[in-house]
Amino acid sequence: xxxxxxxxxxxxxxxxxxxxxxxxxxxxxxxxxxxxxxxxxxxxxxxxxxxxxxxxxxxxxxxxxxxxxxxxxxxxxxxxxxxxxxxxxxxxxxxxxxxxxxxxxxxxxxxxxxxxxxxxxxxxxxxxxxxxxxxxxxxxxxxxxxxxxxxxxxxxxxxxxxxxxxxxxxxxxxxxxxxxxxxxxxxxxxxxxxxxxxxxxxxxxxxxxxxxxxxxxxxxxxxxxxxxxxxxxxxxxxxxxxxxxxxxxxxxxxxxxxxxxxxxxxxxxxxxxxxxxxxxxxxxxxxxxxxxxxxxxxxxxxxxxxxxxxxxxxxxxxxxxxxxxxxxxxxxxxxxxxxxxxxxxxxxxxxxxxxxxxxxxxxxxxxxxxxxxxxxxxxxxxxxxxxxxxxxxxxxxxxxxxxxxxxxxxxxxxxxxxxxxxxxxxxxxxxxxxxxxxxxxxxxxxxxxxxxxxxxxxxxxxxxxxxxxxxxxxxxxxxxxxxxxxxxxxxxxxxxxxxxxxxx
Amino acid sequence: xxxxxxxxxxxxxxxxxxxxxxxxxxxxxxxxxxxxxxxxxxxxxxxxxxxxxxxxxxxxxxxxxxxxxxxxxxxxxxxxxxxxxxxxxxxxxxxxxxxxxxxxxxxxxxxxxxxxxxxxxxxxxxxxxxxxxxxxxxxxxxxxxxxxxxxxxxxxxxxxxxxxxxxxxxxxxxxxxxxxxxxxxxxxxxxxxxxxxxxxxxxxxxxxxxxxxxxxxxxxxxxxxxxxxxxxxxxxxxxxxxxxxxxxxxxxxxxxxxxxxxxxxxxxxxxxxxxxxxxxxxxxxxxxxxxxxxxxxxxx
Numbered sequence: 093x094x095x096x097x098x099x100x101x102x103x104x105x106x107x108x109x110x111x112x113x114x115x116x117x118x119x120x121x122x123x124x125x126x127x128x129x130x131x132x133x134x135x136x137x138x139x140x141x142x143x144x145x146x147x148x149x150x151x152x153x154x155x156x157x158x159x160x161x162x163x164x165x166x167x168x169x170x171x172x173x174x175x176x177x178x179x180x181x182x183x184x185x186x187x188x189x190x191x192x193x194x195x196x197x198x199x200x201x202x203x204x205x206x207x208x209x210x211x212x213x214x215x216x217x218x219x220x221x222x223x224x225x226x227x228x229x230x231x232x233x234x235x236x237x238x239x240x241x242x243x244x245x246x247x248x249x250x251x252x253x254x255x256x257x258x259x260x261x262x263x264x265x266x267x268x269x270x271x272x273x274x275x276x277x278x279x280x281x282x283x284x285x286x287x288x289x290x291x292x293x294x295x296x297x298x299x300x301x302x303x304x305x306x307x308x309x310x311x312x313x314x315x316x317x318x319x320x321x322x323x324x325x326x327x328x329x330x331x332x333x334x335x336x337x338x339x340x341x342x343x344x345x346x347x348x349x350x351x352x353x354x355x356x357x358x359x360x361x362x363x364x365x366x367x368x369x370x371x372x373x374x375x376x377x378x379x380x381x382x383x384x385x386x387x388x389x390x391x392x393x394x395x396x397x398x399x400x401x402x403x404x405x406x407x408x409x410x411x412x413x414x415x416x417x418x419x420x421x422x423x424x425x426x427x428x429x430x431x432x433x434x435x436x437x438x439x440x441x442x443x444x445x446x447x448x449x450x451x452x453x454x455x456x457x458x459x460x461x462x463x464x465x466x467x468x469x470x471x472x473x474x475x476x477x478x479x480x481x482x483x484x485x486x487x488x489x490x491x492x493x494x495x496x497x498x499x500x501x502x503x504x505x506x507x508x509x510x511x512x513x514x515x516x517x518x519x520x521x522x523x524x525x526x527x528x529x530x531x532x533x534x535x536x537x538x539x540x541x542x543x544x545x546x547x548x549x550x551x552x553x554x555x556x557x558x559x560x561x562x563x564x565x566x567x568x569x570x571x572x573x574x575x576x577x578x579x580x581x582x583x584x585x586x587x588x589x590x591x592x593x594x595x596x
Numbered sequence: 597x598x599x600x601x602x603x604x605x606x607x608x609x610x611x612x613x614x615x616x617x618x619x620x621x622x623x624x625x626x627x628x629x630x631x632x633x634x635x636x637x638x639x640x641x642x643x644x645x646x647x648x649x650x651x652x653x654x655x656x657x658x659x660x661x662x663x664x665x666x667x668x669x670x671x672x673x674x675x676x677x678x679x680x681x682x683x684x685x686x687x688x689x690x691x692x693x694x695x696x697x698x699x700x701x702x703x704x705x706x707x708x709x710x711x712x713x714x715x716x717x718x719x720x721x722x723x724x725x726x727x728x729x730x731x732x733x734x735x736x737x738x739x740x741x742x743x744x745x746x747x748x749x750x751x752x753x754x755x756x757x758x759x760x761x762x763x764x765x766x767x768x769x770x771x772x773x774x775x776x777x778x779x780x781x782x783x784x785x786x787x788x789x790x791x792x793x794x795x796x797x798x799x800x801x802x803x804x805x806x807x808x809x810x811x812x813x814x815x816x817x818x819x820x821x822x823x824x825x826x827x828x829x830x831x832x833x834x835x836x837x838x839x840x841x842x843x844x845x846x847x848x849x850x851x852x853x854x855x856x857x858x859x860x861x862x863x864x865x866x867x868x869x870x871x872x873x874x875x876x877x878x879x880x881x882x883x884x885x886x887x888x889x890x891x892x893x894x895x896x
């Protein structure tokens with residue numbers, strides 16, 4: 093086995109220290125590593141310099157708290173490779189992306205089609221309008237197309253159902269409408285503040301998760317270790333984001349089945365959380381709070397006290413609201429056994445985050461690759477095993493409860509120790525040349541990973557961003573298979589995946 | 597004339613009342629009582645946008661939907677105030693005017709050529725078919741009980757027997773449930789939802805706009821008032837002074853709208869494939885009521 097073992101999160105490695113393998117050895121090693129259940133592919137991408145294409149793969153070892161890194165280099169003219177997806181399904185999105193960008197045909201890929209139709213696509217004839225949808229010829233079946241513009245004016249995405257009466261036989265999801273070319277913008281930007289702002293807009297509901305991942309990656313590139321107060325602030329913010337979204341999702345789940353009481357109760361609570369965030373940093377979604385090297389909004393004893401007071405109120409009231417919701421027979425009849433994804437399916441698809449844990453797959457960066465204040469904690473993620481809408485809904489309650497505990501604990505320690513004030517952000521940090529940094533965070537949806545590669549002058553050569561949604565969209569398609577089409581919105585909401593996080 | 601006036605008056609405020617009750621139950625203030633009407637007024641002043649594939653049906657049928665309902669409302673008695681039109685077995689025409697109105701709705705939704713409006717239409721047709729027996733069996737039972745032959749007389753349960761007030765409540769219960777289905781309310785449908793795949797009634801009007809949409813929304817208001825008036829006729833004694841009956845009529849409408857509003861606040865929708873069970877239950881209650889009436893009349 094030839095790989096570089098990254099033991100820290102975030103971590104940085106000199107690009108020349110990453111082993112380069114021939115494609116056959118590369119494939120064999122990847123498949124051997126991924127055979128182990130504790131391993132999963134965090135990211136697989138290419139960078140292009142001159143006429144050379146370099147494939148990087150990052151495999152996370154959850155049990156050993158490490159990331160295995162290695163690569164493969166080949167000429168750009170080589171257009172045919174053997175597919176990894178054929179043997180390990182979760183690689184399918186990454187191979188589709190490489191296929192789209194460089195036109196490389198992966199032999200054995202079950203369905204090689206473009207992922208998001210960016211401007212930098214290799215095949216100019218492939219377009220949104222001629223997307224290759226799966227079809228079944230039958231008089232008895234009908235196709236239902238929903239989107240890309242949704243009735244609720246959410247994000248754009250096209251859903252193509254093949255239905256038999258009210259039952260869904262197959263769902264295909266076409267995304268890419270929101271592609272903004274973020275990776276390119278990251279690489280071309282020469283301004284650290286600009287990059288932080290970009291990171292905050294990767295997915296609006298995970299602003300803190302993404303900007304934290306970016307800040308960590310940037311800091312790893314200049315060996316900056318955040319002081320403990322800064323770490324506390326970051327984790328408090330991250331967990332507040334998680335609480336707000338989880339409560340908001342509980343409200344939306346109630347709304348989708350017409351249960352107004354639960355919806356109204358939870359929406360009010362979410363508002364309290366995000367307003368408290370606004371009291372802290374001036375933005376309800378925490379934008380502007382987390383920056384590389386420091387923060388403009390350091391915690392004070394007053395603010396800490398204010399957050400604790402508000403969150404304690406929310407914790408109690410959310411406990412009551414969740415009791416009300418999850419003891420309501422109407423709700424249970426709608427949520428139970430709806431949109432089930434089994435553990436075997438979740439594992440097969442390489443699911444991450446809260447949806448994976450609802451199916452019993454305990455994958456959580458906070459436990460497997462602890463970052464910031466989590467390095468001091470022994471975090472053990474909760475999990476359920478039914479994998480239905482009820483499990484995904486109830487996970488929100490369980491996770492929010494843990495987040496409340498984590499925040500209280502951190503803020504208590506902060507107030508007792510009378511810690512120093514965090515430094516101001518440092519937008520002028522110098523990156524180490526020819527280095528690759530990897531940073532993982534557990535956003536509320538799941539594993540966020542950012543990866544930055546610098547060139548010989550220390551400028552950003554390539555940036556690689558990954559939102560957990562990219563792993564989980566296929567889960568949704570599988571969840572509604574065989575279900576009633578009228579249950580689709582409920583299933584969709586229970587995953588609450590990001591369109592723009594997928595499209596980048 | 598008074599009957600028609602009361603029905604039209606009722607249709608003006610019930611929708612707003614339901615919204616208001618729901619708002620208050622969820623801790624909000626809510627819009628004014630006449631907001632739904634104002635919305636309709638805005639729609640009337642707007643132009644219409646038509647789907648490319650739609651033809652004459654979309655342009656003409658909405659007004660037929662409304663006029664069928666208007667004609668039906670002419671036959672509805674209100675707590676002893678006689679309807680404008682009344683003849684032997686007019687309830688059959690009444691029921692089929694309702695059915696005609698539903699049929700027109702269904703073909704409007706087909707006419708738009710949308711991929712999911714047909715889905716709503718098939719749901720609406722199925723539910724309409726399953727709820728129809730409830731209304732007919734109920735009317736048959738009342739005919740036996742009161743000896744009346746038209747809508748104007750069969751709802752007169754006053755002082756026939758001591759227990760006829762209880763019967764009045766049973767009739768109110770059955771019609772209340774029929775209203776839930778006919779007017780697409782929770783737990784069968786959710787008029788507030790934005791999720792087109794879960795809609796029944798709303799999805800059928802997705803492609804209507806401006807004048808046509810306003811007409812369809814007026815129809816919903818009127819339909820609600822018609823059923824509300826039938827309930828009032830069943831529970832209010834017909835021999836009280838007219839002024840008292842009018843007061844009681846509005847009290848009943850208030851209670852009815854509040855009951856709908858409270859139901860919508862505190863319960864969730866059924867799973868789509870459970871709706872059929874619910875509809876059949878209403879029909880069965882209706883049949884049970886019919887059998888009880890046969891017993892009380894010593895026909896068995």
